[in-house]
């Protein structure tokens with residue numbers, strides 16, 4: 421039985437573009453079965469930059485198998501899967517000639533490379549394939565680069581915010597791009613904006629619904645400030661007008677850095693309003709959130725003091741547990757009660773200076789993060805011992821936490837100062853996501869302490885919960 425090697429390649433050059441390797445392989449296997457050959461090897465390359473001359477390890481392996489005599493035939497989906505350039509074909513002909521190999525393609529059948537006419541056909545096909553690559557890929561690429569350098573639009577799908585020519589601003593859509601940027605700066609998530617736009621029946625340039633990623637990509641694209649982005653590496657001034665001004669763009673970059681900071685904190689940190697704010701009033705331990713079984717078998721979340729930690733051993737007293745919904749409700753009510761006082765006006769009048777403070781705090785955070793990385797590096801290189809490493813790491817970590825809190829605080833002040841006109845803070849609160857709420861909380865609340873319920877105390881109710889508000893202590897910031 422003749423042993424055959426199947427060669428498949430992903431590329432986007434020309435004929436057969438987008439034809440998956442699975443499909444190529446299935447067709448090749450069918451051909452092997454028809455001829456009664458055993459498939460000894462399947463080799464593949466992912467070669468989407470077809471004409472770059474990049475190495476093809478799969479192809480090189482194939483040549484090896486031919487040279488050692490391990491296979492007697494080669495099957496490929498089409499001739500241009502095997503060869504990208506006439507020079508490659510020439511060395512292939514050499515190798516096959518010596519080893520007496522048959523080459524079959526699904527598309528064009530048998531190439532008898534041992535005869536002059538067979539070689540002529542193969543060479544002609546290779547020459548035309550190369551011609552196609554040069555004209556389509558090469559020329560299109562060169563033209564795109566040239567267009568980029570001259571600041572022209574390089575065509576494609578109509579960019580949202582502009583007409584199909586890519587140059588004329590559509591004011592209505594441009595206003596939406598600015599809206600998304602402003603809202604993100606004020607603490608809305610991309611998802612919140614997307615959901616809102618979908619409710620308002622706003623659609624993308626090709627008539628689709630929005631999602632978080634689409635809104636994000638739309639808002640952060642360099643086109644918005646009149647810059648051409650060529651392959652993510654080269655930037656040129658564009659000929660079309662910007663729709664976001666430099667000030668908003670800078671604020672947007674800051675907000676993105678802030679949200680990265682918020683999002684890199686551990687997952688559970690962001691799921692609950694008071695996670696990180698709630699402490700045990702008995703032992704000072706930071707409270708966790710648990711599911712607690714209520715009457716009727718339902719599970720509801722509760723803040724609780726954890727006694728033991730898997731890594732650190734005993735961490736808390738374990739004597740405090742309280743229903744999350746009741747605690748959150750009380751804290752929110754207290755917050756709004758307090759905001760009605762002059763604190764609110766103080767914060768609003770301070771807010772203008774906050775952008776500066778925010779960038780200072782971001783720089784501090786960045787430095788602290790780098791310091792941590794340096795320490796990892798020192799330990800990894802064996803320049804400090806484990807005890808030193810632990811001490812340095814703890815100090816740097818604390819510094820980072822402190823900077824991170826300051827970032828959240830100053831961005832929170834920005835958040836509150838920018839409550840939309842005509843909306844009360846309460847309305848803004850109800851329409852905002854958790855990140856926004858936590859930022860706002862961090863401006864006013866240092867911590868919330870939950871006390872143990874004393875033994876034998878009478879049952880107390882609060883808004884339908886069995887809950888005693890007096891056992892919750894809110895520590896306000898000065």
Ligand SMILES: [Zn+2]
Pocket residue numbers: 700701702703704705725726736737738739740
């Ligand atoms: Zn405790």
